[in-house]
């Protein structure tokens with residue numbers, strides 16, 4: 001999330017050489033970091049002015065203390081739709097980042113003070129920058145009036161944000177809704193192309209083996225229901241329970257009486273017959289003798 005706050009440089013030649021406040025030897029370019037932050041904030045809230053304009057107004061309206069130190073309450077007096085809310089000093093305690101986040105969520109940039117050389121061993125070289133947003137990892141974006149650019153706070157002033165923020169100045173105004181940074185817009189998420197529809201292979205048709213349907217006509221049949229005038233040789237397989245051999249009976253229906261004209265039996269009979277088989281054999285031979 002990044003608020004759409006204009007970036008200004010205190011060292012812009014349009015105003016850099018203007019004396020800051022009423023103190024000779026100081027200029028906007030050299031010491032005007034906070035009024036440049038306040039000008040960026042005023043522009044964000046819809047007021048059209050430059051740091052030079054703000055400096056002039058502050059001079060004329062008791063906006064400075066000691067000649068060139070910005071009075072926070074001047075902001076609400078200069079811009080009637082804006083206000084100074086409060087200041088938090090956190091040089092020796094962790095900065096309340098949640099308060100900063102709360103303001104950013106309301107679309108309100110926050111002025112902070114850092115150590116310009118971010119070296120704690122030589123004291124604090126007071127420098128003001130404007131927090132204008134925060135990434136999803138919690139890293140703040142700042143507009144830095146000294147460089148006139150927009151960078152990560154930790155990229156320039158140290159790694160621990162709660163530690164490097166020494167003071168927070170909270171202001172309010174008719175905040176626009178938070179918008180994405182137009183310079184580095186979040187890439188639009190291209191919808192993933194829909195995966196191709198799986199090619200559904202049609203289920204193979206089961207191989208239907210055509211049923212071998214016997215052709216049945218009046219003249220061709222496998223049973224004995226045939227016209228009696230047709231001569232049919234119908235092999236009849238019967239199994240000898242003893243020998244496991246078969247006998248083929250040549251049955252002719254040409255002359256149904258007698259039904260059996262010829263009988264051929266397997267020969268030679270190499271295996272002993274059972275009594276029942278012998279009886280059958282004898283009976284059939286007697287029948288053949290009688291008929292034949």
Ligand SMILES: [Ca+2]
Nearest residue numbers: 115119123125
């Ligand atoms: Ca320092």
